[in-house]
Amino acid sequence: MALRVTVVGAGGIGGYFGGRLAAAGHEVGFLARGAHLEALRGQGLTVHGPAGDVVLPPVPASDDPGDLGVADLVLLAVKTWQLDALVDRLDPLVGSGTAILTTQNGIDTPERVAERFGREAVLPGTAKVFANVEAPGHVRHVGGPGLLTYGEWDNRRSPRVERIRRALDRAGVPVDVPPDIWVELWSKFLFVVPFGTLGAATDATIGELRSRPDTRELLTTLMREIHAVARARGVALPDDIVGTTLDFVDQQPEQGRSSLQRDILAGRPSELEAWTGAVVRSGAATGVPTPAHDMFYEQLSARRLLGPGRG
Numbered sequence: 001m002a003l004r005v006t007v008v009g010a011g012g013i014g015g016y017f018g019g020r021l022a023a024a025g026h027e028v029g030f031l032a033r034g035a036h037l038e039a040l041r042g043q044g045l046t047v048h049g050p051a052g053d054v055v056l057p058p059v060p061a062s063d064d065p066g067d068l069g070v071a072d073l074v075l076l077a078v079k080t081w082q083l084d085a086l087v088d089r090l091d092p093l094v095g096s097g098t099a100i101l102t103t104q105n106g107i108d109t110p111e112r113v114a115e116r117f118g119r120e121a122v123l124p125g126t127a128k129v130f131a132n133v134e135a136p137g138h139v140r141h142v143g144g145p146g147l148l149t150y151g152e153w154d155n156r157r158s159p160r161v162e163r164i165r166r167a168l169d170r171a172g173v174p175v176d177v178p179p180d181i182w183v184e185l186w187s188k189f190l191f192v193v194p195f196g197t198l199g200a201a202t203d204a205t206i207g208e209l210r211s212r213p214d215t216r217e218l219l220t221t222l223m224r225e226i227h228a229v230a231r232a233r234g235v236a237l238p239d240d241i242v243g244t245t246l247d248f249v250d251q252q253p254e255q256g257r258s259s260l261q262r263d264i265l266a267g268r269p270s271e272l273e274a275w276t277g278a279v280v281r282s283g284a285a286t287g288v289p290t291p292a293h294d295m296f297y298e299q300l301s302a303r304r305l306l307g308p309g310r311g
C-alpha cells in the first residue's frame, strides 16, 4: 500500500530518501524553498548515484506546509539549526496517526519535536548515507549504504514501524529497526562528533586524523567523554564502543570530511551546537567532565564569531 509521505527539507537527506520513495510509487510531497523548490516543481528531482540515477518528473512541492496536507510519515530532514524556525509551522502535516521520523545527527532533535507533537508522534532515527544538493533539483548520493534506522520512543515494535519498513523496502531503502534506538543515536553521535569536532578544529581529513598518533589519541579522548555522558544518561552503549568506533573510523574513505567541518571552515551556519555543544551541555547536566569537548567548543565558537580563516 502506498504511503503518504511529506519530506520536510528536500536537501541531501530529504531529496535522497524522498526521491527513492516517490520513484517506488509512494505519494511524496516536499517542503522546499528558493531555486530548489522552483526546480522540483518545474523540472522535477534527479537523485544521482553510484548505482544509477533516479529521475522524477515535477513533484508536489511547496514552501508552505499548509499546501502539503496530513501525512502518514513526515521525514524531517532540515539541519538542526533550521528546526526552531520551522517546528511550529508543521501542524498542517501532523494528524493523530502521523509518524515524524527524525534524521538529524545529534541527540536533541527527537525531544525538540516531541515538545511540540508529543513523544508518541516521534520516531527517532539516523541516516547512513552521504548525500548533498548538487544543483537545484539535483541531489547526489556520494556513498554509504543509504540505510535508515528508526524506532519508537520506547522501542516497541508497533504496526507503523513495520508499515514504514515495508514502504521503504519497496523503495529499495535498507532499514534497521534496532532493539534500542537511543543506543543507535548515541553510537552515531560517538562517531560523528569526535570526527566532526577534531576535523573542524584542524581541517584534517579522517585519514589524517586516524593515522597521526596525537590526533588518534584526541579522537579516543573525545569518544571516551561521550561514552561517559551516555552512561550517566542511562544509555546502554556497549563497553567496547570506543574500540569498535575507532575500527569504523579506520574503514572510512581516506579523504572523508564531515558536514560540520565543511560548514565551519566555509563560514556557513553549522550544527556545532547540536554536536560538540550538546556534549558540553549534557556533560554539565549530568556532572560528567568533558574537558576536551569544552575546549574545542570554545575554540570553534570563537572561530565562528571571527569568521572563516580567522580561527
Ligand SMILES: NC(=O)C1=CN([C@@H]2O[C@H](COP(=O)(O)OP(=O)(O)OC[C@H]3O[C@@H](n4cnc5c(N)ncnc54)[C@H](OP(=O)(O)O)[C@@H]3O)[C@@H](O)[C@H]2O)C=CC1
Residues within 6 Å of the ligand: 008, 009, 010, 011, 012, 013, 014, 031, 032, 033, 034, 036, 063, 077, 078, 079, 080, 082, 085, 086, 103, 104, 105, 127, 128, 129, 130, 131, 132, 133, 259, 271
Ligand atoms: N547529508 C548527509 O550525508 C547526512 C546528513 N545527516 C543529517 O541530516 C540532517 C539534514 O542534513 P542535509 O540533508 O545534509 O542538509 P541540507 O542542507 O542538504 O538539507 C536541508 C534542506 O532543508 C531546507 N530547508 C531548511 N529550512 C527550510 C524551510 N523553512 N522551508 C523549506 N526548506 C527548508 C534547506 O533549504 P536551504 O538550502 O534553502 O536552507 C535544505 O534544502 C542534518 O542534521 C545532518 O546532520 C545525517 C547523515 C548524513
Ligand SMILES: CC(C)(CO)C(=O)C(=O)O
Residues within 6 Å of the ligand: 105, 127, 128, 129, 130, 192, 257, 258, 259, 260
Ligand atoms: C560524517 C557523516 C557523513 C556521517 O554520516 C555525517 O553525518 C555528516 O557529515 O553530517
